[in-house]
Amino acid sequence: MDFRALKTFEACVRHGHFLKAAEELQYAPSTVTLQIQRLEDDLGVSLFVRDGKRMIVTEAGRWLHHEAAALLKSIGTMRQTVSDIAAGDSGSVRFAAIEPVASQQLASVVADFCKIRPNVELTMEVSGSRTIAERVRSGELEFGICAAPPSNLMLEFEPLIEERLGVMLNINHPLAEQDSITSNDLAGLTVLVKEPTCVYRELWETAIYPTRRNLFSCMEVGSFFVIQQMVKAEFGIGIVPIYSGLEQEGSLVIRPIADLNPVISIGIAYKDKHLLGKAAILLMEAIKVIREIPH
Template identity: 70%
Template sequence: MDLRALKTFEACVRLGHFQKAAEELRFAPSTVTLHIQRLEADLGVSLFIRDGKRVIVSEAGRWLRHEASALLNSIRTMRRTVSDIAAGDGGAVHFAAIEPIASQRLATVVADFCRTRPKVQLTMEVGGSNSIAERVRAGELDFGICSVPAAALMLEFEPLMEDKLGVMMRADHPLANQPDITASDLARQTVLVKEPTCIYRELWDRALSQTDNSAISYHEVGSIFVIQQMVKQTCSVGVVPIYSGLEMEGSVVIRPFTNLNPVVTLGIVYRDKDSLGKASILLMDAIKELH
């Protein structure tokens, strides 16, 4: 069925006159007549009853007008949606990031993206670095913010920043007066660290293995924010990435290490830029501006 003829038919019925339909559609009157004749021939029915100079819509025409209006509205919506997706103002973005970069660095960028592109269906998850890379590879995520993925995953990686580990403690803790901390300073402390699958825990274990303090004892806690609250309430210390946003004025501070250099590179990981939607690319570009 010719959509142009259907559009012409809908205009004729809605405006009640072939001439008015021709003016609205900017067609010659003969073109309007031709469209109606072709549509009637295609359907095998008369859509209008000619009564002298009057043209009356037939029963079949009245039914078709209702269906044609719904179809044409659907097509207009479809065109707008496709156009929005192509421009990055529509579609869906599904990505994940590790903590604390998700809350400390990305939250503002994502909030601004949602404000400027409200039609985009955005899903942001928080997870572990290895899991994020594997899900990007599997196609479950458009992209991720994590550490360098395993080479076997064959993913693209664009560095964003470097995270360094430090020691979180109460502001009144004896070590808080030191500008930086050595690994040996932790030998007599209750140390809180992330779980073994966390990139920051892996980073800490690698750094500690290069010193004579590998016997430091610690407790495993699965959340940096839980570590923060535990440190605030007790005399324990936590090994966490250095983010000023994790400090709490007057109660919790973070001090760097002096004899260790535990650094991990974080960046954007994705499979293939050509397969990404425009909205995903725009959000990735906004995130890149962080550094």
């Protein structure tokens, strides 16, 4: 069944006149007549009967008009949706990021993106760097914000920022008065660190071990927020990325580790930009603004 003929038929019924339908569709009147005749031949029924100068819709024609109107509306919606997806104004994006980048830098960027493109179905997950890279590779995520993935995953990686580890201290702690901390300053203290699979824990152990591992005792805590609250309660000190947003005026400060200066690169990991939708690419471009955002 010819789509153009259905569109012509719907216009004829809506206007009640072939000539007015021809004017709307910018067809010659003879073209409208020919398309209706071909549609009737295709269906094997009469869709109109002539009553003097009037064209009256038959019962079969009335039923077809109802169905054709719904179909044409659905096709119009499909066309618009496809156009919106191609422009990045619709579609879906699923990505993940590690903490504290997710809360400290990405949250506001993602919120702004959603305000501009409210019809994009966006899912933002928070996970570990290794898990994110593996899920990007498997296709579960369009992209991830994480540390550089292992080479065997064959992912593209665009560095965004370099993060440095520091020591989170209660404002009442004696070391809080210093501008920076050395590893020897940690002697005898309880140090709160993330779980072994966390890239910041791996960075910390690479920097501090094996020469200084017996200086202090470690306690594993699976959340930067919990580390923050424990330090606030004056239990131990925390090893965290240096973000001013993790500090709390009057209660917590973060000091750099002067003699170690552990640094890690965080960026965007993805498989192939040619396989990504426009919305995903636009979100990735928006996220790159964090290169200019101070920690």
